[in-house]
Every structure is written in C-alpha cells, then in structure tokens.
Amino acid sequence: MAKEVTSRSENYSQWYSDLVVKADLAEQSAVRGCMVIKPYGYAIWEKMQSILDGMFKKTGVQNAYFPLFIPKSFFSREAEHVAGFAKECAVVTHHRLMNDPEGKGVIVDPEAKLEEELIVRPTSETIIWSVYKNWITSWRDLPILCNQWCNVVRWEMRTRPFLRTAEFLWQEGHTAHATAEEAEAKANEMVRVYADFARNVLALPVIVGHKSPNERFAGALDTLTIEAMMQDGKALQAGTSHFLGQNFAKSFDVQYTDKEGQQQYVWATSWGVSTRLMGALIMAHGDDNGLVLPPALAPIQVVMVPIFRTDEEHAAVIAKFEQIKKDLEALGHSVKIDDRDTLRPGFKFAEWELKGVPVRLAMGARDLQAGTVEIARRDTLEKETVNIEGVETYIDNLLVDIQKGIYDKAVKFRDDHVEKCDSWEEFKEKIQTGKFLLCHWDGTAETEQKIKDETKATIRCIPVDSYVCEEEGKDIYSGKPSHRRVVFAIAY
RNA sequence: CGGGAUGUGGCGCAGUUGGCUAGCACACCACGUUAGGGAUGUGAGGGUCGUCUGUUCGAGUCAGAUCAUCCCGACCA
Numbered sequence: 001m002a003k004e005v006t007s008r009s010e011n012y013s014q015w016y017s018d019l020v021v022k023a024d025l026a027e028q029s030a031v032r033g034c035m036v037i038k039p040y041g042y043a044i045w046e047k048m049q050s051i052l053d054g055m056f057k058k059t060g061v062q063n064a065y066f067p068l069f070i071p072k073s074f075f076s077r078e079a080e081h082v083a084g085f086a087k088e089c090a091v092v093t094h095h096r097l098m099n100d101p102e103g104k105g106v107i108v109d110p111e112a113k114l115e116e117e118l119i120v121r122p123t124s125e126t127i128i129w130s131v132y133k134n135w136i137t138s139w140r141d142l143p144i145l146c147n148q149w150c151n152v153v154r155w156e157m158r159t160r161p162f163l164r165t166a167e168f169l170w171q172e173g174h175t176a177h178a179t180a181e182e183a184e185a186k187a188n189e190m191v192r193v194y195a196d197f198a199r200n201v202l203a204l205p206v207i208v209g210h211k212s213p214n215e216r217f218a219g220a221l222d223t224l225t226i227e228a229m230m231q232d233g234k235a236l237q238a239g240t241s242h243f244l245g246q247n248f249a250k251s252f253d254v255q256y257t258d259k260e261g262q263q264q265y266v267w268a269t270s271w272g273v274s275t276r277l278m279g280a281l282i283m284a285h286g287d288d289n290g291l292v293l294p295p296a297l298a299p300i301q302v303v304m305v306p307i308f309r310t311d312e313e314h315a316a317v318i319a320k321f322e323q324i325k326k327d328l329e330a331l332g333h334s335v336k337i338d339d340r341d342t343l344r345p346g347f348k349f350a351e352w353e354l355k356g357v358p359v360r361l362a363m364g365a366r367d368l369q370a371g372t373v374e375i376a377r378r379d380t381l382e383k384e385t386v387n388i389e390g391v392e393t394y395i396d397n398l399l400v401d402i403q404k405g406i407y408d409k410a411v412k413f414r415d416d417h418v419e420k421c422d423s424w425e426e427f428k429e430k431i432q433t434g435k436f437l438l439c440h441w442d443g444t445a446e447t448e449q450k451i452k453d454e455t456k457a458t459i460r461c462i463p464v465d466s467y468v469c470e471e472e473g474k475d476i477y478s479g480k481p482s483h484r485r486v487v488f489a490i491a492y
Numbered sequence: 493c494g495g496g497a498u499g500u501g502g503c504g505c506a507g508u509u510g511g512c513u514a515g516c517a518c519a520c521c522a523c524g525u526u527a528g529g530g531a532u533g534u535g536a537g538g539g540u541c542g543u544c545u546g547u548u549c550g551a552g553u554c555a556g557a558u559c560a561u562c563c564c565g566a567c568c569a
Contacts (some may be wrong), residue, residue: 162556
C-alpha cells in the first residue's frame with residue numbers, strides 16, 4: 001500500500017501540500033488563492049483561538065469587531081502604510097447585480113456604482129484608528145486595548161495553503177497609550193504572549209527579536225517577531241507585534257488631553273497571528289505518516305480503536321473504553337472512541353496518525369484476556385502494552401511527555417541548524433542548505449538588500465532572547481564594523 | 493506582471509500520425525468473506541473531454557481565441 005504522504009525528502013513543498021489535504025485540514029476552494037478549512041482543521045484553529053484569547057484577556061485586552069469594508073479615502077491618510085498594502089487589495093465598486101439583458105446569467109448593474117469604493121480590509125489599522133478618534137479625548141480614556149478575530153484579504157500573487165492565502169483568518173490587536181514607554185512595553189508584552197504560546201502550546205521553539213528596518217511592518221517604528229524554523233531549514237514568521245509610534249495617531253488625528261490640560265497624540269501598537277500558525281505547526285512537526293499535534297493543541301488527545309470479531313467482544317471493549325474515557329475526561333483530556341464498524345483497525349490507525357492525534361489506544365480480545373491495552377504515541381510511533389489499571393494516570397503523564405518530546409525534538413533540530421558564520425563564501429553556500437546563520441551586520445539597509453539580492457536570504461530578526469550575541473565583529477558582506485550578530489535565513 | 497506547464501467521471505492519469513460504443517487505477521454503491529497496521533471477491537453506477545470558433549465525411553486528438561489552475565520570479569502574515 002502506497003504511503004498517503006509524499007516523502008519529505010523528495011519535495012518539501014509537495015509534501016506539505018499533500019499533508020494539508022490528506023490530514024483533512026483544508027482544501028482548495030473555487031476562489032483563487034482561497035482555501036476551505038475543513039472541520040478537523042478548523043477545530044485546531046478554534047483551539048488556538050481559545051487558548052490565545054485567554055492569554056490576551058489576562059493582559060487586559062478585550063475583543064471587539066470592526067467593519068470588513070474600509071472606505072478608500074481612509075487609506076490615503078497614512079502614506080507609508082498604504083505603500084505596503086495598496087498593491088494587493090480587493091476593491092468593491094458596485095452594490096447590485098442584475099439579469100443580463102443580452103442573455104443568460106447576471107451582470108454587475110452599472111447603475112449601482114459606488115460613489116466611493118470600499119476596500120476589503122487587508123488589515124484594520126485605518127478603520128480602527130478612525131473609530132479610536134471618537135473614543136479618545138482624555139487621558140482617562142487610555143489605554144485602549146482591543147483585539148479582533150476576523151478574516152482579512154490580501155490579493156497575493158502567489159498563494160500556498162495556510163502559509164499565504166488570499167483570504168486568511170487572524171486576530172489583530174490594536175492598542176492606544178498615553179506614552180511611548182507604555183506602548184513599547186505593550187508591544188513587548190504581546191510578543192512574549194506569542195512566544196509563550198508558540199513554545200508551550202504549539203511546541204515551536206521560536207526566536208524572538210526585532211525586525212530590521214527593511215522587514216518592518218508598513219508604518220511601524222519597531223516590529224517584534226517570533227521566527228520559527230521549518231524542517232527544511234527555512235524560516236517562517238509566525239507572529240508579529242508592532243510599536244507604531246504616533247504615526248497613526250497623527251494621520252487620524254487621535255489626541256487626548258493630558259493631566260496638565262495639554263493636547264497629546266496617543267502612542268500605538270498592533271499585533272497579530274494568523275492561520276499561518278497552522279502551517280508552521282504542520283511544517284515543523286509533521287512526518288511522513290502525517291501530522292503530529294502537540295497534546296496541548298490537539299482537538300482530540302486520545303483516540304481509542306476497538307478490535308473485535310463478535311458483538312460480545314465489541315461490547316466488552318467499548319465498555320472498557322467508556323470507563324477509560326470517563327476517567328480521562330475527568331482529568332481534562334479530550335477523547336474519542338472510534339466505533340466505526342465498517343473500517344478495519346489498520347485503516348483507523350493510519351488515519352488517526354495522519355491526523356496527528358497524540359495518543360492512540362487499541363484493545364482487542366487478547367487485551368480483554370490479559371486486562372491490558374495497547375498504547376501508541378504519535379510523536380515517536382512507539383507502542384507498548386500496559387495494564388488497564390491506572391491507565392488514565394499513565395496517559396495523563398504520557399501526554400505531558402509527548403508535549404515535551406515534540407518541543408525538545410524541535411529545539412534540537414533548530415539548534416543543529418543554527419550556526420555562526422563569518423565568511424561570505426561560506427554564507428552563500430550554507431544558507432542554501434537550510435540553515436539559520438548568525439552573522440555580523442553593519443546595520444544598513446543597503447547591505448541587507450544586497451545580501452537578499454544575491455542569496456534570497458533576509459534578516460529574520462535581531463534576537464532578544466535566544467541566540468543573543470552582542471560582540472564586536474565585521475559585517476559578513478561589507479566588512480564594516482558590527483556590534484552584534486543577527487539571524488539570516490531564507491524564509492517562506 | 494515576466495518565464496514555463498496543464499485543463500479528460502469524486503481524486504490521479506492514459507488516450508500514437510484525427511477514425512468506430514472515450515479507457516485505466518483508486519474512490520463511491522450492493523452483496524459475500526474478513527478484522528492486532530491502510531483487507532478481499534463478484535457485480536453495478538457515474539464523464540462528452542475547461543469554454544467558444546474554425547478546419548474536416550469525421551475532432552479528446554489539428555488551428556485560433558478565451559477562461560482557469562499550477563510551478564519558477566517580483567510582492568507578502
């Protein structure tokens with residue numbers, strides 16, 4: 001029987017696409033560059049949402065919702081911001097359809113042309129700041145800490161499931177503060193939330209750092225990022241948090257009266273993560289048998305597959321499963337008994353592996369006799385048979401183990417693929433083999449651009465927690481003096 | 493938008509220099525035997541070949557146009 005998933009070694013990108021489809025996460029939709037997220041894939045996204053949302057709320061952030069459509073004129077207020085998005089927007093020009101008088105089908109009613117076009121949001125800064133203007137008049141109104149879960153549309157020229165789709169789901173937080181310090185602290189706090197989430201829930205060992213000016217968000221003074229490494233050694237920007245300074249406040253004239261009675265512009269941040277996190281998860285942990293979900297994220301943590309010949313055996317196994325299920329649920333775990341009687345056990349094993357369920361139990365006549373159950377862990381594919389007594393405690397511990405195992409494996413992989421590099425010749429060669437290279441950089445956009453032109457590698461970040469390397473040296477390309485190393489990699 | 497490629501049942505493909513009722517594997521449906529790692533036998537159903545126009549006695553096959561998709565760039569979370 002042929003493998004469902006193409007081997008990674010052949011073509012990583014093909015492997016990834018196959019995995020997305022075969023694991024029942026998503027499929028291509030009829031709309032260019034968009035995808036249909038299927039129930040199983042969406043359950044994973046929902047879980048991400050609920051965990052993240054809880055983390056946001058602990059920092060005082062509240063959810064809100066702003067319109068999908070943004071009047072075109074809003075975009076003309078922040079020049080730098082628009083430069084970053086104008087090229088890739090979907091624009092609504094009409095509001096009505098009509099029957100084609102010439103023949104079949106419907107056409108856009110030319111009478112229904114909008115006076116002002118509406119832009120389908122590529123991000124909501126402009127509309128949110130036009131609203132914030134009315135919300136903020138006094139220092140007592142600050143800070144404003146809002147987040148919205150929504151979809152956005154960017155008419156990308158090239159799309160890829162979960163990593164870059166024309167429409168994607170995300171959350172975008174937008175905050176307004178009285179002082180620069182407070183805003184910067186918030187941007188920093190939120191990137192920490194992302195890093196914690198990535199490491200503890202997604203088991204992704206991300207690198208936290210600042211973006212170089214070239215790679216910054218349009219309109220930001222500083223962009224913080226979490227950068228993850230995929231199994232082909234390429235980088236994926238998994239989340240960003242921006243310190244926007246007073247750019248948006250000035251463009252949208254958002255001022256407050258301070259305690260001294262002076263008019264002041266507010267300071268802003270924005271931060272977001274998207275369904276791209278799903279892509280990160282798949283590419284970082286998946287193997288040739290399919291998805292590997294960390295227990296903290298898995299919508300189903302334990303799946304149970306009964307093996308039986310007769311109705312009596314079936315009933316006995318299911319009864320045992322029900323008991324274990326109850327015990328596991330009492331410990332807060334999500335469990336599924338796969339009681340489909342039309343499929344053979346081997347098929348179910350393969351299917352649940354494809355879907356990445358962390359722990360699988362199998363029980364048949366043999367086990368009923370012996371009072372045991374077979375436990376398989378998805379991350380290592382190891383199987384063992386344990387006594388049914390106290391199995392819930394065993395699984396409880398096993399899930400913790402698996403979570404740690406997946407993370408540790410990813411950390412090891414990353415550490416094995418990060419190295420210092422001080423020779424330009426070596427750089428050109430090694431960067432193509434899927435490595436993060438820690439190199440000196442003279443801090444100029446020119447050098448960064450030249451390196452990008454010659455090798456496609458970009459500065460992923462100037463790290464602030466892992467791989468921090470403050471030391472004197474010479475720029476790898478220009479030879480000019482440098483005070484620290486930065487992370488170079490080829491990115492998705 | 494530049495370079496390359498592809499459109500044939502649900503998915504993946506074959507279909508030669510135009511020729512007869514468009515084929516294969518998988519999936520689907522029915523029945524039987526099976527069930528500890530993606531079972532198997534028999535039978536059944538489903539496509540008008542992306543779209544339009546042309547050439548021809550005859551077009552999935554040739555020509556033109558058009559639409560769509562994919563890959564490689566530029567752009568980007």
